Amino acid sequence: MSKPPTLKSFKLALIQLGNISANKSENIKHAREMIIKAASAKPDLIVLPECFNSPYGHVHFPVYAEKVGFTPGEPYDIEKSESDSVKMLSSAAKECKTWLIGGSIPERDQKSEEVYNTCTVYNPRGELVAQHRKVHLFDIDIPGKIKFKESETLTGGSTLNFFDTEFARIGLGICYDVRFPELAMISARQGCQVLIYPGAFNMTTGPLHWELLQRGRAIDNQVYFSMCSPARDLNAGYHAWGHSLVVDPMGKVVSEAEEGEEIIYTDIDLQVFNDARAGIPVTKQRRFDVYPNVFV
Numbered sequence: 656m657s658k659p660p661t662l663k664s665f666k667l668a669l670i671q672l673g674n675i676s677a678n679k680s681e682n683i684k685h686a687r688e689m690i691i692k693a694a695s696a697k698p699d700l701i702v703l704p705e706c707f708n709s710p711y712g713h714v715h716f717p718v719y720a721e722k723v724g725f726t727p728g729e730p731y732d733i734e735k736s737e738s739d740s741v742k743m744l745s746s747a748a749k750e751c752k753t754w755l756i757g758g759s760i761p762e763r764d765q766k767s768e769e770v771y772n773t774c775t776v777y778n779p780r781g782e783l784v785a786q787h788r789k790v791h792l793f794d795i796d797i798p799g800k801i802k803f804k805e806s807e808t809l810t811g812g813s814t815l816n817f818f819d820t821e822f823a824r825i826g827l828g829i830c831y832d833v834r835f836p837e838l839a840m841i842s843a844r845q846g847c848q849v850l851i852y853p854g855a856f857n858m859t860t861g862p863l864h865w866e867l868l869q870r871g872r873a874i875d876n877q878v879y880f881s882m883c884s885p886a887r888d889l890n891a892g893y894h895a896w897g898h899s900l901v902v903d904p905m906g907k908v909v910s911e912a913e914e915g916e917e918i919i920y921t922d923i924d925l926q927v928f929n930d931a932r933a934g935i936p937v938t939k940q941r942r943f944d945v946y947p948n949v950f951v
């Protein structure tokens with residue numbers, strides 16, 4: 656494992672994207688416009704929400720799926736990409752000279768044809784540098800409230816993923832992944848100082864769990880934790896909670912969107928990170944002699 660970059664203060668932009676319709680090319684076009692808009696405030700990193708190019712629903716995933724064909728550690732030729740979303744995200748990152756976490760899209764594996772919920776990441780040169788396939792699929796059934804089964808059409812990813820910038824090591828997850836503290840804890844143990852999960856909670860669990868889970872993951876690991884949601888659209892089949900959020904390593908909510916389309920900016924502050932870890936030194940007090948060694 657390489658040494659993580661030393662955390663530096665940086666500016667984060669979350670795009671709580673609205674107007675996600677049945678028209679994929681319109682969705683891609685609108686996401687591009689919003690990236691350009693977000694970049695006008697000169698953030699170092701821009702984030703899109705889960706499933707930004709397609710309506711959110713298991714019936715839609717195979718229809719909207721694109722072949723990305725990225726292999727970690729191998730160079731990726733954007734010109735030869737079969738994915739319109741990847742091409743747009745790459746060119747927008749390059750044009751804005753910014754890091755970009757491209758939310759997620761339904762992705763079809765080039766060999767197996769299995770469909771994943773996949774996040775791709777771009778550096779300021781527009782190179783595709785990392786990918787995360789949602790590991791834990793959103794299969795829930797709360798009678799009378801919400802039933803959702805991603806596993807009807809999606810396959811879960813099987814790798815943990817992070818990427819290094821000049822200002823931080825950033826760990827990735829997607830939405831339901833936040834409910835599994837192991838994922839965040841392993842990312843933090845691998846040196847991530849910031850964890851960012853595109854997500855789309857719903858109107859039942861959103862009010863109860865969205866903020867609580869993120870504050871929990873932030874405090875457990877003394878990291879900045881953030882999730883970027885689509886805007887709420889009551890005409891859509893799935894009603895997203897919205898409230899894109901950034902939580903600091905003390906568990907304090909430092910930025911929060913409302914329900915509609917919005918861009919929120921946050922200064923990720925090195926001093927806050929260092930003070931949290933110095934004041935409550937849990938990262939140095941872990942008792943690996945007592946725990947089973949899964950997290951060592």
Ligand SMILES: NC(=O)CCC(=O)C(=O)O
Binds near residue numbers: 830831855861
């Ligand atoms: N897109 C998702 O994974 C939704 C997760 C969610 O709403 C939850 O309660 O968990």
